[in-house]
Amino acid sequence: MHSIFKAPLAALAASSVSIAAAFAGSHASSLSGELRIISDMSNPAPRAVMEGLAAEFDEMHPDLTVELEIVDREAWKTQIRNALSANPPDVVNWYAANRMLPYVNAGLFMDVSDLWAEPEFEALASTKGAMTIDGKQWGVPYTYYQWGVYYRKDIFEELGLQEPATWDEEVANCQAILDSGRKCYTIGTKFLWTAGGWFDYVNSRTNGYDFHMALARGEVEWTDPRVRQTFDNWRQLIDMGAFIDDHQTYSWQEALPFIVDGEATAYLMGNFAVAAMRDGGLDDSKLDFYQFPVINPDVDYAEDAPTDTFHIASAAQNVDAAKEFLRFVTSADVQTRINSGDALGQLPVNAGSSIGDDKFVQQGFEMLSNNAGGGIMQFFDRDFPAEMASVGMEGLQEFMVFPDNLDDVLARLEDARQRIYQ
Amino acid sequence: MGSEAARLERKSWYKRNEIAATPWLFLIPGILFFSIYVILPIFQSFWISLHEWDGLGEKVWVGTANYERLLGGDRKFEVSFWNNVRWLILYLLAIPAGLFIALFLNQTVRGIRFYKSMFFFPFVLSQVVVGLVFSWFYLPNDGLFDVIMGWFGVDIKGGVLGNPNTATYGIIAAGLWPQVAYCMILYLTGLNAVDPEQVEAARLDGAKGWKMLWYVILPQLKPATFIAFVVTIIGALRSFDFIAVMTNGGPFGSTRVLSFYMFEESLSEFGFRMGYGAAIAVVLFLLMLGFILYFLYSMWRDEREAR
Numbered sequence: 001m002h003s004i005f006k007a008p009l010a011a012l013a014a015s016s017v018s019i020a021a022a023f024a025g026s027h028a029s030s031l032s033g034e035l036r037i038i039s040d041m042s043n044p045a046p047r048a049v050m051e052g053l054a055a056e057f058d059e060m061h062p063d064l065t066v067e068l069e070i071v072d073r074e075a076w077k078t079q080i081r082n083a084l085s086a087n088p089p090d091v092v093n094w095y096a097a098n099r100m101l102p103y104v105n106a107g108l109f110m111d112v113s114d115l116w117a118e119p120e121f122e123a124l125a126s127t128k129g130a131m132t133i134d135g136k137q138w139g140v141p142y143t144y145y146q147w148g149v150y151y152r153k154d155i156f157e158e159l160g161l162q163e164p165a166t167w168d169e170e171v172a173n174c175q176a177i178l179d180s181g182r183k184c185y186t187i188g189t190k191f192l193w194t195a196g197g198w199f200d201y202v203n204s205r206t207n208g209y210d211f212h213m214a215l216a217r218g219e220v221e222w223t224d225p226r227v228r229q230t231f232d233n234w235r236q237l238i239d240m241g242a243f244i245d246d247h248q249t250y251s252w253q254e255a256l257p258f259i260v261d262g263e264a265t266a267y268l269m270g271n272f273a274v275a276a277m278r279d280g281g282l283d284d285s286k287l288d289f290y291q292f293p294v295i296n297p298d299v300d301y302a303e304d305a306p307t308d309t310f311h312i313a314s315a316a317q318n319v320d321a322a323k324e325f326l327r328f329v330t331s332a333d334v335q336t337r338i339n340s341g342d343a344l345g346q347l348p349v350n351a352g353s354s355i356g357d358d359k360f361v362q363q364g365f366e367m368l369s370n371n372a373g374g375g376i377m378q379f380f381d382r383d384f385p386a387e388m389a390s391v392g393m394e395g396l397q398e399f400m401v402f403p404d405n406l407d408d409v410l411a412r413l414e415d416a417r418q419r420i421y422q
Numbered sequence: 423m424g425s426e427a428a429r430l431e432r433k434s435w436y437k438r439n440e441i442a443a444t445p446w447l448f449l450i451p452g453i454l455f456f457s458i459y460v461i462l463p464i465f466q467s468f469w470i471s472l473h474e475w476d477g478l479g480e481k482v483w484v485g486t487a488n489y490e491r492l493l494g495g496d497r498k499f500e501v502s503f504w505n506n507v508r509w510l511i512l513y514l515l516a517i518p519a520g521l522f523i524a525l526f527l528n529q530t531v532r533g534i535r536f537y538k539s540m541f542f543f544p545f546v547l548s549q550v551v552v553g554l555v556f557s558w559f560y561l562p563n564d565g566l567f568d569v570i571m572g573w574f575g576v577d578i579k580g581g582v583l584g585n586p587n588t589a590t591y592g593i594i595a596a597g598l599w600p601q602v603a604y605c606m607i608l609y610l611t612g613l614n615a616v617d618p619e620q621v622e623a624a625r626l627d628g629a630k631g632w633k634m635l636w637y638v639i640l641p642q643l644k645p646a647t648f649i650a651f652v653v654t655i656i657g658a659l660r661s662f663d664f665i666a667v668m669t670n671g672g673p674f675g676s677t678r679v680l681s682f683y684m685f686e687e688s689l690s691e692f693g694f695r696m697g698y699g700a701a702i703a704v705v706l707f708l709l710m711l712g713f714i715l716y717f718l719y720s721m722w723r724d725e726r727e728a729r
Contacts, residue, residue, distance in 0.1 A: 077691045081478060102694065106478035190672060246562040248673040249584035381692070390692035398674035401580065412497070419491075
């Protein structure tokens with residue numbers, strides 16, 4: 001009896017497996033060959049995360065060999081072109097939004113819209129817009145982090161100040177800080193991009209997310225009175241002497257000692273700066289975070305939250321494995337693990353993930369989930385096209401040092417806009 | 423006679439033309455690589471400069487549009503060009519400075535070799551290290567230079583490298599430090615070759631001080647001066663490393679030179695406008711060509727006189 005039943009059952013089981021395999025295509029453990037990944041996660045903690053991911057994926061698929069190459073993060077920004085065009089790997093790291101555009105236009109990134117059509121990807125909807133160009137998606141996000149004002153809680157308490165919610169409070173706070181012989185904000189603009197963060201915030205708070213993105217797309221003139229309003233607001237702080245002196249000679253790291261030593265009380269920065277400030281001796285009783293205050297009450301909060309991504313090269317050899325890897329890194333539990341406090345210490349993109357118990361990560365998650373109704377910006381140098389970003393950030397730096405040159409700066413940016421977006 | 427002609431005929435082609443062909447045989451590897459790696463890229467750059475190209479996709483023919491934009495009032499280009507001129511002129515200060523240090527060190531005192539090597543030391547350092555050291559030297563508030571200027575009541579807003587009016591001069595001064603050492607060593611070797619009999623004769627005729635230097639020593643140092651001039655001009659055009667390390671072209675682009683601008687446009691993080699970068703390269707090449715032709719001409723003239 002048993003033997004009679006067994007055979008058909010086994011056959012049925014076998015066929016169902018093969019059917020499942022046929023349906024799933026790349027899904028199951030049928031992956032084989034070699035998966036080549038080039039990653040730019042070269043800092044110590046991210047590097048450990050990436051190596052862990054590769055090893056785990058390799059173990060999950062016995063027939064598949066994962067070959068991981070880690071490249072210096074800064075160097076990768078210029079190497080990616082060569083890497084993608086000659087003997088391309090299967091999977092690479094890059095950034096969302098306009099930074100993808102040259103590779104999408106050159107046909108070097110693979111269209112992964114089919115992945116985004118799968119139900120699991122609905123959990124990533126918040127970044128779908130940043131991954132979309134021409135109505136298709138070109139990669140998947142694995143982490144992002146908030147920007148905001150990191151400030152010296154102990155000094156605020158000493159001066160009896162509260163976290164400001166409006167621009168007037170911000171300015172009043174700053175005046176009190178200046179009166180105590182300190183500077184309000186530290187910043188290092190030698191490499192320009194830090195000034196872009198200030199512009200993103202002042203402009204989106206003054207004119208709103210939609211206006212900011214229209215400016216990024218080149219649809220608004222730089223000499224527009226609304227843009228001038230942004231600079232007027234910004235100038236209020238500059239004229240007060242709110243920023244540290246000589247910031248054009250410092251990198252963002254060289255600007256850190258000012259807040260660590262208490263010569264300046266706040267730093268508009270991305271969450272990645274927290275680790276360095278903690279190393280400098282600022283524990284949670286001294287360091288805190290607030291959302292950039294409202295300037296124009298009629299516009300909703302928009303936040304800078306740059307997203308880091310994985311992409312498949314269009315000339316990838318092992319597309320099935322590459323797609324499976326993208327599914328793997330976007331799954332809720334993997335994103336929970338890689339973004340936890342002892343790993344990347346950032347925010348998972350997958351809505352089903354849970355976040356680390358770090359104070360700043362939680363505040364950032366709360367802010368981005370509930371208090372960023374305007375929209376998520378990817379940061380000045382990712383939202384604006386490359387050439388506009390480089391001309392623009394140089395102008396922003398000049399404005400911060402010589403605010404009287406504003407007319408000249410804006411005329412120059414407008415010139416550049418007319419040429420670049422034509 | 424007949425047997426002689428037959429013997430010649432029996433010789434291979436190479437044997438018959440040995441004298442004429444051998445130099446070319448030796449030159450072939452050099453010519454080959456020089457053409458592939460130097461001559462060909464010059465024409466390629468020129469070709470690329472007539473296109474708009476991001477380095478990845480298709481090249482789009484734009485004719486002379488890149489040049490029209492470059493020469494028709496691109497402010498970055500103008501700033502870079504004038505900075506190049508500043509570099510070329512001020513860098514030449516290395517020649518007299520090197521000469522005077524060499525004259526000063528050209529004496530027999532106990533331990534003179536040690537002093538000479540100390541003066542030569544900066545030339546041994548990598549340009550990146552020199553740039554870094556000077557950028558610390560120039561730091562606002564804490565830097566030694568700023569402290570010294572403070573004693574005289576001079577305050578440079580933003581520090582030397584943070585102020586667009588002083589930044590380029592600050593970098594040139596950093597570049598001069600090793601370049602003076604280089605010129606010094608050239609003159610020291612030159613001074614060894616100065617004919618003591620001529621100096622003696624001049625002394626008998628009553629020449630001393632400046633007159634001795636100008637009419638007797640300097641003419642004998644002419645070859646050293648020529649080499650010092652060549653290496654200094656080349657050094658001034660190779661200012662890229664100092665700028666990249668010390669200011670990265672800033673503040674707001676005021677320390678760019680043409681080579682740095684070319685790099686920014688074509689190869690940097692926000693660059694990849696190959697056509698425009700190539701157009702800058704072509705302009706830079708034409709500027710350098712002027713110097714190259716001058717050097718070639720003077721060398722040719724000297725050789726002809728020597729013959």
